[in-house]
Amino acid sequence: MPHTNRKKNPQNANSKPRIVHTKRQQIEDGDGWTHVVDTPRRSALTKKEGRLHAGDFEKNGVSYINQTLEETRKDFEYYTKQWETMEACEALKDKLVEVEGRRKADNVVVLGLGSLQNARREGRRASYTQLAALRTAVATLGGNPGCIFQDPQFTDLDREFLTSLGYTVVEDPEAFGKITESSLVYAIHCYADVYKTVSDAPRPAILIGTDVANFGKFNLSETTDIVAKSLEEMVQDCDEIDFPQVRHDFSDTKIYWRKVSEAAKP
Ligand SMILES: C[S@@+](CC[C@H](N)C(=O)[O-])C[C@H]1O[C@@H](n2cnc3c(N)ncnc32)[C@H](O)[C@@H]1O
Structure with missing residues (x-):
């Protein structure tokens, strides 16, 4: 009451x-x-399976807030401006200039960005910031590669917003089939099985994702051991640099780029 x-x-x-x-x-x-x-709370708290979710609606166990396309645009503008004033933005450009001379991406496959409607504010902020950083990365690397997005947690609004930016959004697992040896795969904080599937596809020219060494840190089971080995193999002929840090938005994130053999150099 x-x-x-x-x-x-x-x-x-x-x-x-x-x-x-x-x-x-x-x-x-x-x-x-x-x-x-008392001002009504924007979101109702619901308790499910012992966990608390704050949100306006729930789908497959994930809580989301109601949002319009215009609000999403404004939020993205806000977080992009914030990102562009950060040292990490300049640092990313500097680091990628180093990559530019070595390898260009023909297409960009973005996995696990997270929903921009996620009920967790920190979650939305991380996804917006990761999207802004992706745009900086693509602009710095040059060319005009198409970007393909996939995340099973995307809502209709996420799809509408990303499409309005000129991107393609596909359903799981279609994006994995779009990865070629000239791709940039951008997959921040994804689960091991996502990276494992990437490692089974033609191995991308550039991978921006979780430090593969993390997956080998804990000998949880024979399966995780196999996954860890496969991920290490995927990046074994890559150079690697740390992704510049912002809060936890890019924690443990590396940029791996495949070295071009002397024979393959133009
Ligand atoms: C830990 S969250 C990371 C979200 C965001 N990048 C961040 O750093 O906060 C992992 C994301 O991977 C997504 N995901 C799970 N399976 C996937 C798949 N097969 N393809 C693409 N994304 C997937 C999840 O829906 C989730 O949004």
Whole structure:
């Protein structure tokens, strides 16, 4: 039940109900009574399987907030501006200039960006920042590669927004089939099985993703051991550099680029 204070305002006795926005909401009703009510929370808290989710709706166990395309655009603009003022943005450009002379990407496959409607604010912020950083990376590397996005958590709005930026959004597992030896794969904080599938495809020219050494750190099972070996193999003939850090948005992220053999150099 919202908390309600009532006080009489005789001057407005016959006026229409009106909402005055303050920290709390003050509502004057048609009878001249002013109600001060606690601002309703944007999101309801629901408890499921012992975990707390804050959001407006839920799909496959993930909580999302309601958002319009215009709000998404504004949020992206905001986080892009923030990213562009960070040292990490300049550092990324500097690091990629080094890659540029060696290898160009014909296409970009983006895996696991996360939903821009995720109910977790930090989650949305990370996804927006990763998207802004991707655009910096693509612009720095040059050319005009098409970008293909895949994440099973994408909503219709994510698809609409990314499409409005000129990108292609595909359903899992289509993106893996788009990876070629000239691709840039951008997959920040993805799960081992995603990287494993990347390693089974033609191995990309550039991979931006979690440090593969992380997967070999814990000998959890024979399966994880096989995955770790496969990932290490995938990058064994790559040079690697650390991705510049911002909060936890790019934690443990590396840029791997495949060395071009002398014979293959133009
Ligand atoms: C740990 S989250 C990372 C999200 C975001 N990049 C970040 O750093 O916060 C992993 C993401 O990978 C996505 N994912 C899982 N399977 C995938 C698949 N087969 N292809 C693409 N993305 C996948 C998940 O839906 C999730 O959004």
